[in-house]
Amino acid sequence: MEVFLTTLKSVIDSLGATVVLPIIIFVMGLIMGAKPGKAFRAGITIGIAFIGINLVIGLMWGTLSNVAQAMVTNWNIQRDIVDVGWPSAAAIAFGTDVGLWVIPIAILVNIILLVFKVTKTLNIDVWNYWHFAFLGGMVYMVTGNLTYGLIGAAVASALALFLADWTAKAVQSFYNLPGISIPHLTTAPGVPFAIVTNWILDRIPGVKDWKVDPESIQKKLGVFGEPIILGLVIGLVLGALGYYNAESAAVMILQTGINLAAVMLLLPRMVQILMEGLIPVSEAAREFMKKRASDREIYIGLDSAILIGHPAAISSSLLLVPIAILLSIILPGNRVILFADLAVIPFVVALFAPLMKGNIFRMMVAGILELGVGFYIATAMSPLFTKAAQNAGFAMPEGASNITSIADGFLWPQVFFTKLAEWLGVAGIVIAAAVLAVVWFMYSKNSSAWEVAAGAPAENK
């Protein structure tokens, strides 16, 4: 296996992700039964998307690296880890050696777990398999062993199914989405933070009754939901801090502002192209899996994007954007400069809502907790993140800043897996898989109590 993979890897490395991914997507589309013409077009589209993302990352990286360096000189603020955002993280994850295999692996894991009735979730959200590739890619980076990385991705896909099963009842009742679950590794890791926050706040007299009105938040802070304005303002502020004493300061500051505004609009557009290319494969995968899934009750696993429109998710994220920027400045030891993933905060908070009954104040507190911890995780993990980007063939200038993103550089399952694999090698992966199996077993023995703990209505017992 390893020899085969190594040979294949050297071929792949010399061609680069922009050539290899189209071929892989084309072949995978054919295998799963897409029409040849469609599969071909899909492959080419994905290659184009990668080139587009690479161009935009280059613009963002250059702009942010330069201004970060200037800020260090001026203010001695060490914020040299650039948040390149989940669109970049997803492209990186699919572009790593693990990413090339993640779709068939995750489908296989899902079908096996369904057949043996371990999970109820059929994860048709092929797009978000990138999270598994990301985690597997990290494991590959620390162990140097591609097989371990692939196993890591498989365990990650199982973890997503577990989290989806566990939170399904809560999601279905709070968001009114019968038959749906959310196997999304950016959203579900937040549930423990929500549980802890609730436990603490319930014990503080007075505070436990605090509430915030969603309508007024959306009216007053709506600007934080507009990426291009946000990008412009952040660019201008960073530019002012970095270049106020530079030659032709005004030009530099204004250029930083417009560059970052451009990134905020262009990066998601590039990812739309990537999505478009993945559609034929994800549709074929969906049909492929549905045919093989049994007839008993299953949940359809979807992207947490379907939750994000809820007023509780929108309002608490709008509050969290300025708070997160503030945290990135004041937290001692943090080196992350938040930028592209400010738009991803709704994903982080979406699963707090059922547990907190949509209480925006509480969601905000839990968000501060999760992001606060996240800054340190991201600071520690950024060298690996950067290495993964290089593995995926993204152009990194020598000596440039390291990179991270809230999804998934800020999250605990990713660091938990990677560190275990780093310390213990293959034993670490086995331990991670064993922990997951034990937790899953405990859940299956007492599922209704677990589901209530995640925010499902208690009367369902």
Next chain:
Amino acid sequence: MNTPKRILVACGTAIATSTVVAKAIEEALKEKGIAVTTRQCKATEVRSLADNADLIVTTTPVPNDLDVPVIKTLAFLTGIGKEEVIEEIIKKLEGK
């Protein structure tokens, strides 16, 4: 009558699920000979973009006091009930 109808497709990010939905609508309606243009947006942007649309199709909750008909559906993502939703879209578009 010949100008294409404008459909606003909303989801959480204007990237992931709305791309799937927009492409599915375009394809399905093209097969039936109906010309449409789609535009993707985030749930937060629906209110400001609704004026320029004949119909809103969304995968996530959006405000319910808009002047434009709204269809909230997961059918394009799950594949369940897709035909019915396409019929509904056509009916709503022709009703305008």
